[in-house]
Amino acid sequence: MQKLSAILLVVLLCATSNGVLSFTDGILPNGQFEYGPKPSQMKGTRVIDPKAIPNWELTGFIEYIKSGQKQGDMLLVVPEGAYAVRLGEDASIKTKVKVTKGLFYSITFNVARTCAQEEKLNVSVSPNSEPNDWGILPMQTMYSSNGWDTYSWGFLAESNNIEIVIHNPSVEKDPACGPLVDSVALKALFPPRRTNANMLKNGDFEEGPFVLPKTDVGGVLIPPNIEDDHSPLPGWMIESLKAVKYLDAEHFAVPKGKRAVELIAGKESAIAQVVKTTPGKVYALSFVVGDANNACEGSMIVEAFASKNTLRVPYESKGKGGFKQAVLKFRAVTTRTRIRFLSTFYQMKTDGSLCGPIIDDVRMIGVRYAKHA
Incomplete structure (x- = not known):
């Protein structure tokens, strides 16, 4: 003793x-x-x-x-x-x-x-x-x-x-x-590493800035033009003219885990990550699209980009929470592939504040065969 x-x-x-x-x-x-x-x-x-x-x-x-x-x-x-x-x-x-x-x-x-x-x-x-x-x-x-x-x-x-x-x-x-x-x-911040189960860093967005617990502002803005070397959202770049919003499960509907990202400014609000790939190999990029249960209503579309491929995922939001799964299969053409997400439309709540679809649980893995890739 x-x-x-x-x-x-x-x-x-x-x-x-x-x-x-x-x-x-x-x-x-x-x-x-x-x-x-x-x-x-x-x-x-x-x-x-x-x-x-x-x-x-x-x-x-x-x-x-x-x-x-x-x-x-x-x-x-x-x-x-x-x-x-x-x-x-x-x-x-x-x-x-x-x-x-x-x-x-x-x-x-x-x-x-x-x-x-x-x-x-x-x-x-x-x-x-x-x-x-x-x-x-x-x-x-x-x-x-x-x-x-x-x-x-x-x-x-x-x-x-x-x-x-x-x-x-x-x-x-x-x-x-x-x-x-x-x-x-x-x-x-402790930036996550890539794993065999996910080639993307911080694909679940669990690592990110401190969320103030008691204010009613709602979410944390990650400002535009942020590179990934010092990003408050480790692994991700904010590749846009406007900010994206970092959400927590204590105040919002988050599809998986405790954190997610809201694309709040249409095509001016985008996140991206560059990942090493093998030219000619086929990969599957899966992710979740939804709303944050924050009264953001309307027809939403999230666009996902990988290599030369694009996937538009529609989501009809009632502003009360909910989500859907999507998968984009693509064939890499270079040794580095940029993965990018943005919202097609501007969305606005009845109080005039900007809002948009949320994305979460972003995963990328190599696949042996994809018929339509």
Whole structure:
């Protein structure tokens, strides 16, 4: 017993020898900004002390916003808790986090546009050896009806100690103009490998960004033009002009497992993956098409592309959940084949928010013979 206690003590000392344990999953310390400035550190709603918000360092025109606060005739809503921060012209918030060097991570946070149509945010992590490697999140399109969207962004940790920066690069006539940010979270990602049962990585979408548990925004957006090397959806590229939405079984109807992907912007919302293939060999690409039980109704079509083959899968949604299986057989013509999915039509709920079909359980295997491939 004494020997076991000594071993546990050594393990504990090793784990804490560099200070705080590495962060894995969840809301960052004061990531919901519920601990805020003292009255002496503010001028109206503006925070004038760069270290007034615990765990964060502020630069530029930052406002500390209380839920229900008005901006002219507009009511500013905070999705979770009582407070959020607003990033004005060229403003940024920065926090330090202890992570595990060499692991992949994804950042998740809520954001709302408050002024201009062209608002955007830059997300970056340092240290970073790759030049110009930051996430640009355009907010011309708001995907929810309540004014708040949840975004994610992925990165590779190059140090055990990193700095996360969320920056508003916009320059407006009103320096206070800028997006609201709330509920900043982090999750370690463990990209799945290809197996004999599935040549695709993360075909079931179980590995992905942190899903905020208590907000009513619904789902996590994975922004457009995301390559697979640092994707918050490991193995997949977002090969489109608009985002796709990552869904969890706690809030939506998911055909299999706990996660799925919703194609929310027609042909402007697509995911893709490149897989090694043998020219002349026949493969079977199977997947599930359905709806997320989120009141997204109507005639839907998911298009699947592989090599020179295309399969259009119709699905009539009543918006109450359900799914169907589909299989695309194709003959590879090159050593690398791009697998791609998109939605043919734009879909919209009655509240005006974008939605679409979901896909899940994507599998690819080699087959000996396919008569019509």
